[in-house]
Amino acid sequence: MRFDDALTTVMSAPLASPASVQAAWRQLVDLAGRGRVSSVEAAVAALADLQAEVPLAVRAASARALIGAQPPLALVRLLARDDMTVAAPVLRTATLAHAEWVTLLPELGPAARAILRHRRDLPEGMAHALDSYGTVDFVIEGAPGTAAIATPISLPEAATPSPAPATIPGDPGAFVSLGRIAMGLPVVAEALRRENDNESPLAAADHPFRIADIVARIEAYQKQEPRAAPPPPAPAPAFGAEGFRFETDAAGIVRWVEGAPRGAIVGVSLAQAARPGAPGVDGIAAGACRRRARFDAARLQVGAGSPAAGLWLISAVPGFDPASGRFTGYRGSARRPRADELPRASQAAAADAVRQIVHELRTPTNAISGFSEMIEHQLLGPVADPYREQAATIRGESRRLLAAIDDIDTAARIEAGSLPTRKDRVALDALVAESVRDLAALAADRGAGITVSGTAAQVVADRDALARLVARLLAAMLGAAAAGEAIAIDIAPATADRVALAVDRPAALDAYPGETILDIAAEDCATSLLGTGFALRLARNLAREIGGALTIGQRRLTLTLPRAVEQGMEQAQHL
Template sequence: MRFDDTLETVLAADLSTPYGVHSAWRQLVDLIGRRRVPPATRAMATLRAIRVDVPPPIRAASARALEFANPPAPLVRLFAQDDIGIAIPVLRSARISATEWIQLLPDLSPTARSVLRNRRDLGPEVERALESFGSIDLVLPDAATGAAPTEAVDRLAGLVAEAAPDAHNPDMDQSDRIAASMPLQPVAPAPEGDGTGPFEIAEVVARIDAFWRHREENGAAAPPAPRLVHEFRFETDEKGVIRWVDGVSRAAVIGLSLDLSNANEGSQVDGVAAGAFRRRAGFSTARMMIEGGSDAAGDWLISAVPVFDPANGRFTGYRGTARRPRTDERAEPARVPSGSPAESLRQLVHELRTPTNAIAGFAEMIETQMLGPVSDVYRERAGVIRSEARELLGAIDDLDLAARIDSAALALSPGRVQLRPLLATITEDLAPLLELRGSMIALPAEDQVVTGDRRAVERLLARLMATLASASGPGERIGVTIALESDQRVAVSIDRPKALADYPGDSVLGIDDEREDATLLGTGFALRLARNLARELGGALVIGPASLTLRLPAAVNSSVGQAI
């Protein structure tokens, strides 16, 4: 099938239903973002038209999917002009030409430009273009502030005075500082009569013009050395991105993330802050390194506490402080090499996930006859393709999870999780596999509540149960028990199938290469992944001779009957 035909097929889809709009959005972003089709006018117009009907979580997921792709400039523009929470992955990773960046900058919000200022790979032309927006990004228009024209001139004069090489006398007002730093040019006097002279902005413009002429003729003065700053305060949003700074230059710090999965190649924090962020916990004297030549450059020790909305308990970010390390302290963060195996694996996972999603989507369109009538034979084959693609996506997700754990980039949101309903749902999903194997899962009647990220707990139990069910045989019964071992631990014990009886202890973790292994990535890989994920959740996976015991933090203290 030609790419043009693919694009026309997607554009011809029914956009009258939410499902059709969401499907068209995902497919167009994937096709254009991976440059499988050009960013044609009609395709981009369709994306702009349906964007308002696509929920922010779907747009955000599409933006994250582009993080390791190479989207063209029109698609970068579309996402860069979206809400900043959606635009950040594209702004951090997009690779377009300097000319395309410079053309895009005027249409970006100040916050979006602040994200770009933290990149170190845009080139000197783009950096100079970003610097030209400095005053615009920092000064509110008079319509918003209600300031008189003279106040607007004073603000502009202040910005120019800061740039002047000799304007540092605190006894001078803003206009005098400019006058002290550049030769004045004649300005037409105010006409006599009604007392209204030319608008004051003309004088400021004339002085700026004179300053640049003087600089060209006499050469630029050496810039003043950055002032020495020993501490500053900061606040982050719920994603760990610093949004407010006091006591140091904003441009070098705004946009930095406490989450290592979102960290750039330059300024970043260490794993102490990143680990605390995943647990929504406070941290002390974590290490931060800021690159550049501003007063914020160098090593810092940071401490912060989490902030929660008192109305609903939702995590809203961190408030913290930063200080320079003493001579007996170190503050440079440990770095994950850019070419590390975990990072390479995550890039490979992205390259696999996008086309697999597209295959599954098109197979589903054929199976449901969205594009027109299809014979039963082709519908059946499309169903098989969709099923196989979903299984492959599950394996890709497992690889991505393993890479995130290995690179300390797994984000977790602690909550209360009931185990019995979760196990019942997983068993129901495994019903076709159990029927094929001729086995069964016996769930307990009792229930317990654990503390952990719900999605991570569900994924841990699902992968563990699916692995054991895949190894079960005809007539075999896999029993599951749940018990509160102590005030701090809940134990979930699952019987080992007979097929794994020949592998005592931890040797079961190394059976990936066995020919009878029916799982896609291997039983050993699945169990190692479950063990590592259990550790990330604050628990453990113990492999016994007759059962596997998963221990997770308990959410209820039995001695007082309250959540801990």
């Protein structure tokens, strides 16, 4: 099914970060390559504008994702003129008409045309078209004797001992031996002339020395001896350690490293702050080094060419000579930062990329849900009962998927710090009662019950966020409940300005003491595609966003929220 607004949606998204640019590139390549856009030219023009900002690895991955698709000529032309890691997957699998290939060939380089020469599924006549580039593609540019190879050599008639041509043949399937190339070199031609004129100083009466024999031997050897493929490059050593130690000299330059590859770390100066994003240390380390002071949790960026590439947090203490008091250097350690220590911009960029993916998932899921509902209610005509039951199942699963997509979107907004919240006055007891009614079908399916006790309470929070929090919290506990078990909910004042909502943990969760409940995997959850752990982490983060807190105990989960000030007290405070 084609969605005409897909191209407009992608092109209208803000490109405020590298992650958003990369996401837009991947989406545009996929849409254009699979024929899901109304204007291929507009999509390719947008890709051309983004190309310089997208890393080579991302461009290559998006090109490989087109394997099996039928990208149009405009997209093939754009990717084929890119680096060979991008062009090769497209040129190996693209299916174009003969006229389109002929139009594209002059724009390709020798390496790209070499890929096409190895294909056997190209349209008829393409072999002849590729043969016309043989004299250009098979010349070794800049090599000694190139001119002699590209241009036939005129030899005296007497100096033509064999019919071997003096040019490299244009047949793409033929192997050109070293012997045949040597026959065309000027130095060999001169030697052949002298040999035929009996000018060779090494000539002997019984066993004359003939250069032609040596050339023939080389050629025969190469034909008989199988050519071993060059060994693959050694993979970069894996580095999974979370820390290392280092020492510097008196100038602040790292001279010793233990626990990490040394190449990209030895030689780094602690006295010179690097530009943001460039390899080196930040201003914290540089400033402390100038003062000969200790520092903690400064940032060290290791370049991308090392297995230890990425961001490190370093801490070090200065050393001094006991006799002279002279500064001798730093001794310190490095560790990987935790998620909450990463730069906020990186978190926002990652969250933005997740939201782009969420948008791509939500559109087709809504369509699936809508069409299944039309089939279930027979809006398109009579439908047999078994098909209506299947449509109802599809609609139910689509709703679960949409709920999971909404949860991921909310989590990404929280991560990026862009979740909008209001300060509403909410009746907590009424909101809990509404959630219990919505979960009645789930309670009946599980054979469990929910009991609510406590007093009426007014809290200050964003109503939508609080409703999602309570629904996810109760559904997670009810989904783990056994048949016949009752989940008790109690609403009571916690302090003078806080209200507590306590929910019992079902017995099945006793195997996860304390906060290990947050690590429960998706397959352990009967009510959420994302798992009990994700639902509870989302509830905890939502509670923080609206000014509350979720405490996970051994027997109960307690949500505390700000209590709403009574109207009379509020008026008295304003007097």
